[in-house]
Amino acid sequence: MFENATKQLRETVEAALPELNTVVGWRAGYDPLHMTPVFIKNAGDLSKLEWSPFCVQNLSGYLVKDPAVRAQDPSKKIGICVKGCDSRSLVALIQEKFIERNQIHVFGIPCRGTVDWRRVMKLGPLTGIQSARVEESRLVVEDANGGHTFALEDVLARKCLRCAHPNPVIHDVLIGEPVTPRVAVENSYGEVERMEEQSLEDRLGFWKKELDKCLRCYACRNACPLCVCQDRCIAETREPRWLTQRVGTSEKFLFHFIHALHLAGRCTECGECERACPMEIPVTLIKEKLNKITLELMSYEAGMDPEAVPPLLTFNPGETGL
Amino acid sequence: MSGKAFIPRDSLGAALDRLSKKIEVWVPAMSEEGRWGVEFLPYRPGMRPVLDRQSTLSPKRVVFPQMETLLRFEYIKDPDDPAKVKFRLDDGQEVKPQFVFGARPCDVRGFFTFDRVFTEGPFVDGYYRNRRASTLFATLVCGEGDAACFCSSVGSGPADQAGSDLWVTPVDGGYVVEALSERGREYVALLGDAPSELQEAAARKVQEEAAQQQVGDPDLVKSAPSFRGRFEDLDYWRSMVSQCLGCGVCTYVCPTCYCFTITDEGKDLKGERLRSWDSCMFAQYTSEASGHNPRPTKLERYRNRVGHKFSYFPEKYDGMIACCGCGRCIRSCPVSIDIRKVVQELKEKANACA
Incomplete structure (x- = not known):
C-alpha cells in the first residue's frame, strides 16, 4: 500500500523540483526497518525517495541546523516532506522566525503511525531481515527463517499510539487522503496521568533510575528540531560552567530538565528525543508533562498555528488561568 | 585440567555465581527489563545475561570508564596560621581483577586500538594499563550478525579469537568453553565439567561455520x-x-x-x-x-x-x-x-x- 504513496510522492516532488533548491525526504537505510534522510537536488535522485511507516525521522530540524541547506539560492524555496507531527515542528520554527513560511514548500503526508524498530526486534527474534512492509494493520517482516507477522499496534512508536495530529497542519501539497486521529489531544496524556498518580518519591525514583542510564551523548538534544542553540547549549558551556563532567545522576537530571524546560510550550511531541536515545529513556514523557500543564493552564497546543505566539515567548499582564 | 568445560544453558546462572565469587564479572544484560537495549553490567546473582544479540554499548567502559578519578586534592589551612596552607594529593587507583563474560570478537578487538595508543607508545597510561591488565574476556563465537555488522571488512571475523582468554561456543543445550590463555585456564574448571566428545564436535562445527562467514562486503582496509x-x-x-x-x-x-x-x-x-x-x-x-x-x-x-x-x-x-x-x-x-x-x-x- 505504500508503493502507491511513494509513487505519488515522487511524482509530486518531480513536478515541483525545478522551482526548489533541495527536497529533504527519506530513502532506504542499512536494513529494511531503517530509513535515512536524503537531500534530493535533481530528478536523477528521485528514485531514492521513499515514503513508508519506516520514515521515522523528523526532517524539519535540517532547515535550521544544516548550514548546507540554509546556504542555498535564496530565490528558490526548500522542499520538505513531513508527517503530521513533523509539520508541527515547522509551525513552531515559523512562529519563532527560524524559517519563513514562504521559503519552504511542504509535502505533507497523512500518517497512520511509524514503526519503532526496537519494538519489532524485541518481538523477534529476527535474523537476516530481507524485507519489511506494512499492510493495513499488520507489519510483515521476512528474514532468513521466513515470514513474520506483527500487529501494528505492537510495533508502532509510543508517540504514534497517542497521536492526535496525524495530518500535516500546514502543507503546500498533500500526498494521500487525510486520516482519522487516534485520540483527541485532551485524551492523549494517559501516560502522564499514570505518572501523576504516583507519589512524588516514586516519580523521583523513576526518573533517577531512568536518567542514570543517560550517556550524555546529546542525541536527544541534537535530534530535537526545536533545540536551536546547537553549539551554544548550556550543557556544554565552559563559561559559566553549569554541568560538571561527573557521570552522576544529578548532572544528567539537570541536563534533561533544562532541556525540557527550554521546550515548555514549544515542544510539539514529535518524539525525536526519545527515538534517538540509545538507552531508550522515555525522555519525551517529561515534555509531555509540561505540555499537559500548558494545555490545562493556557489552552495552548504547540505548533498548530503559525500566527500564534507561544505563551512562554510573550508576556500578557492580563494572563488568566495561572 | 582439560582447559575445557561445558555449561548447560540452564546452569549458566550457577556457573556465573561461582565465577563471581572469585572475580568481579561483567555480563551483557538488559539495562531495563522489557527493553531492547543491552549493556555490560556487573553480574549479580539472579541476573540474566543476554547472549543472543550484540549489546548496545560495548564493554569499553569496563576498562575505560566513562568517568574516572585520576586524583583527589585538598588544601588544608592551618587554623593557627592562615597564611600556611598544606596541599594533599592522592592519585591512588583501585583496580580489581575482572572478567567480561559474553563479549564478542569485535568488542575485544576494540581494545587493540586503545592498546596501541595507551600502552605501546612513548607514554604509558597507567590508569588504562592497570585496568586492561586486570581484565579477562570470555568471548562468544559470534553467530548473530545483522545488516550493520562488518567485522570481516576490517580484517576480523565472527570467529576471531584475538585478545580473548576464554572461547565460548553456543551449542544445543549450552555452551562449550575452552581456554585460550593461561590466565583463562584458571577459571575453566569453575564454569563446569569437561564437555563430552559430542559437545566438543558440535562446538567445532559452530566454530568452523563462523570462521567461513564473510560479515560485511566492502573491503575497508587500505583506505x-x-x-x-x-x-x-x-x-x-x-x-x-x-x-x-x-x-x-x-x-x-x-x-x-x-x-x-x-x-x-x-x-x-x-x-x-x-x-x-x-x-x-x-x-x-x-x-x-x-x-x-x-x-x-x-x-x-x-x-x-x-x-x-x-x-x-x-x-x-x-x-x-x-x-x-x-x-x-x-x-x-x-x-x-x-x-x-x-x-x-x-x-x-x-x-x-x-
Whole structure:
C-alpha cells in the first residue's frame, strides 16, 4: 500500500523540483526497518525517495541546523516532506522566525503511525531481515527463517499510539487522503496521568533510575528540531560552567530538565528525543508533562498555528488561568 | 585440567555465581527489563545475561570508564596560621581483577586500538594499563550478525579469537568453553565439567561455520590514500555529512573511540581531577582558548572521525584500522548514517577520479 504513496510522492516532488533548491525526504537505510534522510537536488535522485511507516525521522530540524541547506539560492524555496507531527515542528520554527513560511514548500503526508524498530526486534527474534512492509494493520517482516507477522499496534512508536495530529497542519501539497486521529489531544496524556498518580518519591525514583542510564551523548538534544542553540547549549558551556563532567545522576537530571524546560510550550511531541536515545529513556514523557500543564493552564497546543505566539515567548499582564 | 568445560544453558546462572565469587564479572544484560537495549553490567546473582544479540554499548567502559578519578586534592589551612596552607594529593587507583563474560570478537578487538595508543607508545597510561591488565574476556563465537555488522571488512571475523582468554561456543543445550590463555585456564574448571566428545564436535562445527562467514562486503582496509586524495573534496563530504545531527552517540557506543577530556571538578578547598569520555563530534572538542575552532562545523568533525579511523590511525600504527566493524555507530545513529558507505564511496570515487 505504500508503493502507491511513494509513487505519488515522487511524482509530486518531480513536478515541483525545478522551482526548489533541495527536497529533504527519506530513502532506504542499512536494513529494511531503517530509513535515512536524503537531500534530493535533481530528478536523477528521485528514485531514492521513499515514503513508508519506516520514515521515522523528523526532517524539519535540517532547515535550521544544516548550514548546507540554509546556504542555498535564496530565490528558490526548500522542499520538505513531513508527517503530521513533523509539520508541527515547522509551525513552531515559523512562529519563532527560524524559517519563513514562504521559503519552504511542504509535502505533507497523512500518517497512520511509524514503526519503532526496537519494538519489532524485541518481538523477534529476527535474523537476516530481507524485507519489511506494512499492510493495513499488520507489519510483515521476512528474514532468513521466513515470514513474520506483527500487529501494528505492537510495533508502532509510543508517540504514534497517542497521536492526535496525524495530518500535516500546514502543507503546500498533500500526498494521500487525510486520516482519522487516534485520540483527541485532551485524551492523549494517559501516560502522564499514570505518572501523576504516583507519589512524588516514586516519580523521583523513576526518573533517577531512568536518567542514570543517560550517556550524555546529546542525541536527544541534537535530534530535537526545536533545540536551536546547537553549539551554544548550556550543557556544554565552559563559561559559566553549569554541568560538571561527573557521570552522576544529578548532572544528567539537570541536563534533561533544562532541556525540557527550554521546550515548555514549544515542544510539539514529535518524539525525536526519545527515538534517538540509545538507552531508550522515555525522555519525551517529561515534555509531555509540561505540555499537559500548558494545555490545562493556557489552552495552548504547540505548533498548530503559525500566527500564534507561544505563551512562554510573550508576556500578557492580563494572563488568566495561572 | 582439560582447559575445557561445558555449561548447560540452564546452569549458566550457577556457573556465573561461582565465577563471581572469585572475580568481579561483567555480563551483557538488559539495562531495563522489557527493553531492547543491552549493556555490560556487573553480574549479580539472579541476573540474566543476554547472549543472543550484540549489546548496545560495548564493554569499553569496563576498562575505560566513562568517568574516572585520576586524583583527589585538598588544601588544608592551618587554623593557627592562615597564611600556611598544606596541599594533599592522592592519585591512588583501585583496580580489581575482572572478567567480561559474553563479549564478542569485535568488542575485544576494540581494545587493540586503545592498546596501541595507551600502552605501546612513548607514554604509558597507567590508569588504562592497570585496568586492561586486570581484565579477562570470555568471548562468544559470534553467530548473530545483522545488516550493520562488518567485522570481516576490517580484517576480523565472527570467529576471531584475538585478545580473548576464554572461547565460548553456543551449542544445543549450552555452551562449550575452552581456554585460550593461561590466565583463562584458571577459571575453566569453575564454569563446569569437561564437555563430552559430542559437545566438543558440535562446538567445532559452530566454530568452523563462523570462521567461513564473510560479515560485511566492502573491503575497508587500505583506505588511507583515498581519504587523503579526497580530503578537500568538500562537495563529497557535504553530501555524506548533511544528514548528521552532530550528536556524540556514534563515538560513545564505539569500542575504539578513545578520546577523553580532563577536568578539575571541585568546590572550596577540595576537588578531583576527572578523566571522562569526549567526542570529536562535539563543538567543544576542538574549541581553542582564543575562541577559534579549527573544526567549526559537523563537516570537519565528521571528516575527522572517518579520517582518524581509516587514515591517520593506520598511517601511524602499521596499517591498523581504528574500527572493529561492530556496526554500533550505524545501529545507534538516529539518522542511520552508514560509515561503511562513506569509506567505500571514498574509495570508489577516488578510483574513478584516478
